[in-house]
Amino acid sequence: MNRRRPQGRVKMDEHTFSSLKRLMGYVFKNYGRLFVLVILLIIVSSLANVQGTLFIQSLIDDYIAPFIGQRDFDKTGLFYALLRVGGFFGIGVIASYGYSRIMVNISQGSLKMIRDDMFKHMQSLPIVYFDQHTHGELMSRYTNDTDALRQMLGQTLPQIVNSLMTIISVFISMLILSVPLTCITVLSTAMMVFISKKAAMLSGKYFGLQQASLGKLNGYIEEMMDGQKVVKVFTHEEEAKRDFDVLNEVLCENMTKAHGYSNMMGPISNNLGHLTYSITAMSGAVLAIQGIGSLTLGGLASFLQFTRSFNQPISQITQQFNSIVMALAGATRIFDLMDQAPEIDEGKVTLVNIEEVNGQCIETPKYTGKWAWRHVHPDGSVELVRLQGDVRFENTNFGYTEDKMILHNIELFAKPGQKVAFVGATGAGKTTITNLINRFYDIQSGSITYDGIDVKLIKKDDLRHSLGIVLQDTHLFTGTIADNIRYGKLNATDEEVIAAAKLANADHFIRHLPQGYDTIITGDGASLSQGQRQLLSIARAAINNPPVLILDEATSSIDTRTESLVQKGMDQLMEGRTVFVIAHRLSTVRNADVIMVLENGEIIERGNHDALIQQKGKYYQLYTGAFELS
Numbered sequence: 001m002n003r004r005r006p007q008g009r010v011k012m013d014e015h016t017f018s019s020l021k022r023l024m025g026y027v028f029k030n031y032g033r034l035f036v037l038v039i040l041l042i043i044v045s046s047l048a049n050v051q052g053t054l055f056i057q058s059l060i061d062d063y064i065a066p067f068i069g070q071r072d073f074d075k076t077g078l079f080y081a082l083l084r085v086g087g088f089f090g091i092g093v094i095a096s097y098g099y100s101r102i103m104v105n106i107s108q109g110s111l112k113m114i115r116d117d118m119f120k121h122m123q124s125l126p127i128v129y130f131d132q133h134t135h136g137e138l139m140s141r142y143t144n145d146t147d148a149l150r151q152m153l154g155q156t157l158p159q160i161v162n163s164l165m166t167i168i169s170v171f172i173s174m175l176i177l178s179v180p181l182t183c184i185t186v187l188s189t190a191m192m193v194f195i196s197k198k199a200a201m202l203s204g205k206y207f208g209l210q211q212a213s214l215g216k217l218n219g220y221i222e223e224m225m226d227g228q229k230v231v232k233v234f235t236h237e238e239e240a241k242r243d244f245d246v247l248n249e250v251l252c253e254n255m256t257k258a259h260g261y262s263n264m265m266g267p268i269s270n271n272l273g274h275l276t277y278s279i280t281a282m283s284g285a286v287l288a289i290q291g292i293g294s295l296t297l298g299g300l301a302s303f304l305q306f307t308r309s310f311n312q313p314i315s316q317i318t319q320q321f322n323s324i325v326m327a328l329a330g331a332t333r334i335f336d337l338m339d340q341a342p343e344i345d346e347g348k349v350t351l352v353n354i355e356e357v358n359g360q361c362i363e364t365p366k367y368t369g370k371w372a373w374r375h376v377h378p379d380g381s382v383e384l385v386r387l388q389g390d391v392r393f394e395n396t397n398f399g400y401t402e403d404k405m406i407l408h409n410i411e412l413f414a415k416p417g418q419k420v421a422f423v424g425a426t427g428a429g430k431t432t433i434t435n436l437i438n439r440f441y442d443i444q445s446g447s448i449t450y451d452g453i454d455v456k457l458i459k460k461d462d463l464r465h466s467l468g469i470v471l472q473d474t475h476l477f478t479g480t481i482a483d484n485i486r487y488g489k490l491n492a493t494d495e496e497v498i499a500a501a502k503l504a505n506a507d508h509f510i511r512h513l514p515q516g517y518d519t520i521i522t523g524d525g526a527s528l529s530q531g532q533r534q535l536l537s538i539a540r541a542a543i544n545n546p547p548v549l550i551l552d553e554a555t556s557s558i559d560t561r562t563e564s565l566v567q568k569g570m571d572q573l574m575e576g577r578t579v580f581v582i583a584h585r586l587s588t589v590r591n592a593d594v595i596m597v598l599e600n601g602e603i604i605e606r607g608n609h610d611a612l613i614q615q616k617g618k619y620y621q622l623y624t625g626a627f628e629l630s
């Protein structure tokens with residue numbers, strides 16, 4: 001959602017400068033020449049306007065004043081003079097259209113590159129980064145912050161250059177026309193700027209309050225929309241409305257004050273503008289009549305025109321400057337994301353296909369469905385270790401943050417083909433253990449080995465490729481059902497997709513959907529039931545035929561009848577693989593080779609179902625107390 005940032009006081013610091021430098025780096029790297037052309041066009045446009053205005057002097061003095069009162073005079077001179085004025089203004093218009101148009105291309109192109117770089121970098125960031133930043137906050141870098149940059153590059157930056165050019169060229173022209181009159185104009189403009197700044201500060205305070213209360217109101221609406229169902233279930237509609245009214249009232253008050261003052265600003269600065277204009281006109285008239293400083297009538301007319309073009313950019317430039325600093329704050333946030341250290345992967349051991357020739361395993365570029373770890377030793381010798389799915393934790397300690405350890409002294413041996421189940425109360429650390437096998441996080445001490453190789457030595461992509469993972473919160477992407485299953489193996493054939501769906505027992509429900517495997521799902525699979533979503537994610541994990549499977553509460557949302565179906569499918573799926581399963585249902589856990597009971601990050605009991613039930617310890621309690629025994 002587009003939440004506007006509070007408009008506070010803006011200030012420049014070294015971040016702002018370095019962001020500006022980097023931003024301009026994007027512009028110059030790819031559009032350097034075009035940008036130089038833009039600057040040239042801006043100079044042409046402001047000079048043409050100045051020339052046009054200056055020409056009024058010669059128009060009046062040379063072509064109008066001498067002929068006043070004459071009935072018959074040579075009109076060709078006047079005609080050409082008018083043509084030249086028109087010409088100058090015409091060039092100004094074309095040049096300013098030209099630079100605005102080019103700036104649109106430059107800014108959109110640069111932003112596209114920034115978004116590309118940002119997304120590419122975001123994909124390389126470790127999970128920890130996403131734990132520390134909310135999605136909304138990250139999203140706003142792609143929306144709000146890039147939008148502020150678009151406005152700055154496309155509009156404000158050329159405007160500010162234009163304003164500066166205009167101020168300089170107008171100032172020089174005014175000096176040429178009349179030095180004393182220029183002094184008067186500069187003084188009265190300074191007074192005008194001072195007074196409008198005071199008024200702006202007053203309304204600025206309320207604009208800040210307005211933005212803050214708008215942010216609160218938006219946040220409240222967002223929360224109420226997300227929690228619609230909860231509000232209705234607890235019939236809290238009245239309370240929600242009451243809280244909303246309070247926030248709405250505050251916003252209304254602040255907005256009224258902010259806009260009240262800012263509406264006053266328009267007339268104030270307009271009147272001050274008129275005042276400056278009148279002071280200049282009166283002083284100019286005196287100077288012209290008395291012939292002081294050789295000011296002619298035409299000169300005065302041009303000068304008065306300049307007074308207008310001088311005031312305007314001066315009062316605009318502070319505003320433009322502020323909006324540039326605010327946009328650069330957005331740029332700083334964008335670059336901050338780009339500067340985050342990517343997920344480190346020092347792993348060298350890779351996953352390769354193998355085939356057996358004369359009883360010997362050799363590496364092959366072909367897809368054989370048989371895998372081995374390719375280990376290059378420091379002396380250059382290559383060792384192939386067959387991928388079997390032997391996972392071991394030795395004395396492993398882990399915490400998401402250094403100061404709060406979650407897992408303590410985890411000892412775990414999963415032999416190829418074994419099914420290891422984790423049970424324990426919520427928050428005990430079950431998901432955390434699986435997060436370590438796939439190296440979403442790195443452990444603080446101890447070791448985790450996979451087929452005898454330390455997981456830190458394995459290239460992350462290859463490690464994850466060898467694992468089939470069904471995460472606790474299923475996530476489906478917009479696309480067809482088949483596409484979603486194929487996510488686990490991009491080159492899978494239709495037959496493989498269907499086989500995987502059958503293995504996960506998802507085939508039956510998919511065939512009953514209107515378009516079967518081609519049914520489009522959107523919004524994280526909102527049109528499917530929780531259980532169906534889980535079945536799809538099981539199929540997605542199964543399609544790659546991984547030697548190790550991690551199922552995190554994969555069956556918890558499935559009804560008892562479907563559960564037995566899934567169970568059969570899962571048993572097929574689990575055959576010959578190492579499986580880590582976290583499930584609250586006894587049926588899933590019961591036939592595990594070993595059950596680990598976790599409490600507060602420690603394994604407190606281990607053994608098979610019968611042994612643990614006999615032990616009458618925590619496992620017995622968990623399943624006789626909290627869960628039904630099937």
Ligand SMILES: Nc1ncnc2c1ncn2[C@@H]1O[C@H](COP(=O)(O)OP(=O)(O)OP(=O)(O)O)[C@@H](O)[C@H]1O
Pocket residue numbers: 131400401406424425426427428429430431432433472
């Ligand atoms: N990303 C994270 N950052 C910090 N702490 C976390 C994070 N994820 C989990 N924790 C903490 O780690 C502990 C273990 O969480 P974990 O998700 O492993 O529990 P769980 O056993 O899977 O629970 P459940 O049965 O509810 O899924 C909890 O105390 C939790 O607050």
Ligand SMILES: [Mg+2]
Pocket residue numbers: 430431432472552
């Ligand atoms: Mg969990």
